Amino acid sequence: MLGNLSANQIEKALRERLLTERKRTMKKTITESEFIDSFDKMGRGNNFSYKGRQSLFEYLSEYEEATGEEWEFDVIAIYYDFTEYGSALEAAEDYGWDTDDEETEAGALEFLKANWTVIEGEGFIIIARW
Numbered sequence: 001m002l003g004n005l006s007a008n009q010i011e012k013a014l015r016e017r018l019l020t021e022r023k024r025t026m027k028k029t030i031t032e033s034e035f036i037d038s039f040d041k042m043g044r045g046n047n048f049s050y051k052g053r054q055s056l057f058e059y060l061s062e063y064e065e066a067t068g069e070e071w072e073f074d075v076i077a078i079y080y081d082f083t084e085y086g087s088a089l090e091a092a093e094d095y096g097w098d099t100d101d102e103e104t105e106a107g108a109l110e111f112l113k114a115n116w117t118v119i120e121g122e123g124f125i126i127i128a129r130w
Helices: 007-023 032-041 050-067 075-081 088-094 105-115
Strands: 082-085 117-121 124-128
Touching: 032 050, 032 075, 050 117, 050 124, 075 082, 082 088, 088 105, 088 124, 105 117, 105 124
Parallel strands: none
Antiparallel strands: 082 124, 117 124
């Protein structure tokens, strides 16, 4: 069969095959430990606390199970989609919470939950920015 093709045709076919193969992808299942360590490896270790990363892994895993939708693991995308704060008050101020009432942690948390996805943890809160 190759005898009927010119050298240029063979080279072109090989080039097209290589380009097609480069577009192919593969999924990898990662552990919680790999998830947590990946932030340090990508230079984003300071953006989320250790417990925050654990909570993100748990949230994203539960989301996949509940919806059947798989997440493609991307540290940079997570960095842009989620923000960790030390308190609900701090987060609410960043998200435009404007109240004449006494500003309380509970009031701030209620405001955030009404408008965004909130992941709560001991000593931190994570807001999904989508």
